[in-house]
Amino acid sequence: MIGAYSVAQIRDAEAAAMRDVPDGELMQRASYALAMHCLEVLRARRGHVRGSRVVLLVGSGGNGGDALYAGKFLAQRGIAVTALLANPDKTYPGALGAFRAAGGYAEPLRGNRAATARESAAVIETADVVIDGLVGLGSGRVLDLPEPIAAALAGHAGIVAVDVPSGVDVDTGVPAEDAIRARVTVTFGALKHAHVLAPGHCGAVELVDIGLERYLPIPDARILTDIDVASAWPQPAHDGHKYSLGVVAIAAGSDRYPGAAVLCSGGALRAKPGMVRYLGEPHAADRVIAAWPEAVVAASMQDAGRTDAWVVGPGIGTDERGQALVDEALQLDVPVLFDADALTVLSQRDDPLTDRTAPTVLTPHTGEFARLFGEVTDPLTSAREAAAQTGAVVLLKGPSTVIASPDGTAYLNTTGTSKLATAGTGDVLSGIIGALLAAGLDPALAAALGAHAHGAAAGLADGFIVAGDLPSLLRTYLAQTL
Numbered sequence: 001m002i003g004a005y006s007v008a009q010i011r012d013a014e015a016a017a018m019r020d021v022p023d024g025e026l027m028q029r030a031s032y033a034l035a036m037h038c039l040e041v042l043r044a045r046r047g048h049v050r051g052s053r054v055v056l057l058v059g060s061g062g063n064g065g066d067a068l069y070a071g072k073f074l075a076q077r078g079i080a081v082t083a084l085l086a087n088p089d090k091t092y093p094g095a096l097g098a099f100r101a102a103g104g105y106a107e108p109l110r111g112n113r114a115a116t117a118r119e120s121a122a123v124i125e126t127a128d129v130v131i132d133g134l135v136g137l138g139s140g141r142v143l144d145l146p147e148p149i150a151a152a153l154a155g156h157a158g159i160v161a162v163d164v165p166s167g168v169d170v171d172t173g174v175p176a177e178d179a180i181r182a183r184v185t186v187t188f189g190a191l192k193h194a195h196v197l198a199p200g201h202c203g204a205v206e207l208v209d210i211g212l213e214r215y216l217p218i219p220d221a222r223i224l225t226d227i228d229v230a231s232a233w234p235q236p237a238h239d240g241h242k243y244s245l246g247v248v249a250i251a252a253g254s255d256r257y258p259g260a261a262v263l264c265s266g267g268a269l270r271a272k273p274g275m276v277r278y279l280g281e282p283h284a285a286d287r288v289i290a291a292w293p294e295a296v297v298a299a300s301m302q303d304a305g306r307t308d309a310w311v312v313g314p315g316i317g318t319d320e321r322g323q324a325l326v327d328e329a330l331q332l333d334v335p336v337l338f339d340a341d342a343l344t345v346l347s348q349r350d351d352p353l354t355d356r357t358a359p360t361v362l363t364p365h366t367g368e369f370a371r372l373f374g375e376v377t378d379p380l381t382s383a384r385e386a387a388a389q390t391g392a393v394v395l396l397k398g399p400s401t402v403i404a405s406p407d408g409t410a411y412l413n414t415t416g417t418s419k420l421a422t423a424g425t426g427d428v429l430s431g432i433i434g435a436l437l438a439a440g441l442d443p444a445l446a447a448a449l450g451a452h453a454h455g456a457a458a459g460l461a462d463g464f465i466v467a468g469d470l471p472s473l474l475r476t477y478l479a480q481t482l
């Protein structure tokens with residue numbers, strides 16, 4: 001498990017660390033590592049470092065200080081480094097002098113004249129690497145750069161962001177419209193939320209150790225890795241039997257949408273050994289059995305036999321039958337995951353979860369989320385508020401899926417891939433999570449492990465996938481990981 005920290009947590013940890021280490025030491029560690037990563041990008045882009053040109057975008061705070069000190073190290077290597085100062089009257093104390101002493105050249109970034117902006121844009125365009133040190137932990141507001149400069153940055157393929165791409169809100173990952181899009185983001189001490197929630201702006205994230213670890217509190221949010229999958233995924237004991245890891249039942253699909261039934265059952269069956277029950281209309285049940293003869297068809301929710309968790313919703317429709325399934329599932333005293341059509345039905349009820357005694361997991365995409373709770377402001381805050389309001393674990397799907405639990409625990413998923421942006425992948429995900437719920441895992445952990453494995457499985461495929469590929473990809477992923 002890796003921690004993702006809030007700005008307030010990082011600022012507290014830095015303040016505590018700075019009481020123990022000599023003045024300026026943390027920034028020296030950060031900027032030296034930053035310079036080393038810039039050398040790597042230069043080598044990747046040019047094949048060598050000699051004769052290359054680096055431009056620094058320098059803001060007034062510590063982020064600009066990091067950029068200037070990194071520029072000092074690069075200038076000492078004989079690289080031509082130009083600093084463009086966003087606020088020439090205010091730069092980080094000592095940094096500009098050190099940069100100039102090493103042979104760096106500095107000029108203002110913004111001018112009142114359009115010509116000045118165009119000159120800065122030309123300097124940016126000819127740079128092999130641009131170091132974005134405009135704003136770091138204080139980031140989030142619109143940068144409001146003159147148009148030629150903004151255009152030069154938007155078209156640059158060698159931007160290295162210091163700590164976080166300027167203009168991206170560090171706690172929510174929400175980018176201002178002119179936020180920097182980096183090739184690499186070099187961050188210090190610990191990951192912050194934006195590194196997971198704004199992958200398109202951060203590019204590759206490099207975490208540098210500056211000695212903050214022992215000052216960090218319990219992280220505000222958690223990131224699972226394959227190691228967590230290996231240690232927490234349910235695995236059969238030597239004397240295990242088909243019931244040992246729990247039985248999941250799937251109420252998905254309909255005669256109109258039989259595919260959802262097949263996909264959801266497949267996700268559940270490939271997630272762990274044991275038993276999967278299926279409840280649905282006859283044509284859908286036939287299709288499930290044809291695809292997965294291992295599934296056991298149930299007659300009704302009440303007479304399904306031993307069942308340790310239910311998945312209700314994908315492809316059930318929102319008509320009377322779908323509504324009846326949801327209402328019946330609300331009464332069950334085992335964990336229930338509501339997805340897709342079930343979420344739409346729930347959005348038509350007043351406070352439907354108040355009488356639930358066992359855990360509930362909701363897995364909306366942003367549209368379903370909006371129907372239930374209103375528009376998403378930012379994924380982490382919105383998922384947390386929804387979980388607190390309903391008492392359910394809320395998994396909000398998106399490029400970076402967020403899982404929030406009513407007690408405030410949150411997981412940020414890092415395995416998301418655009419390969420999953422295809423019909424039916426959510427049905428497989430709900431089946432996987434249902435299987436983990438049936439095994440008795442903590443519901444938020446079950447949802448987070450499911451999302452991690454689902455994305456990681458998709459990532460194993462060459463090229464595009466269809467949802468039906470996911471169960472076998474999951475099998476491969478688990479074989480490699482467990």
Ligand SMILES: NC(=O)C1=CN([C@@H]2O[C@H](COP(=O)(O)OP(=O)(O)OC[C@H]3O[C@@H](n4cnc5c(N)ncnc54)[C@H](O)[C@@H]3O)[C@@H](O)[C@H]2O)[C@@H](O)CC1
Binds near residue numbers: 014141
């Ligand atoms: N404090 C420490 O110990 C360390 C800090 N480090 C660096 O210092 C950074 C934090 O420094 P600061 O606290 O000075 O904060 P920043 O450098 O992020 O921001 C400083 C200034 O930028 C202004 N600003 C914010 N948004 C702006 C916008 N859109 N346009 C123009 N100006 C804007 C703010 O008003 C503030 O005055 C970190 O992100 C990291 O890069 C690192 O050197 C590691 C050690």
Ligand SMILES: [K+]
Binds near residue numbers: 134
């Ligand atoms: K930055």
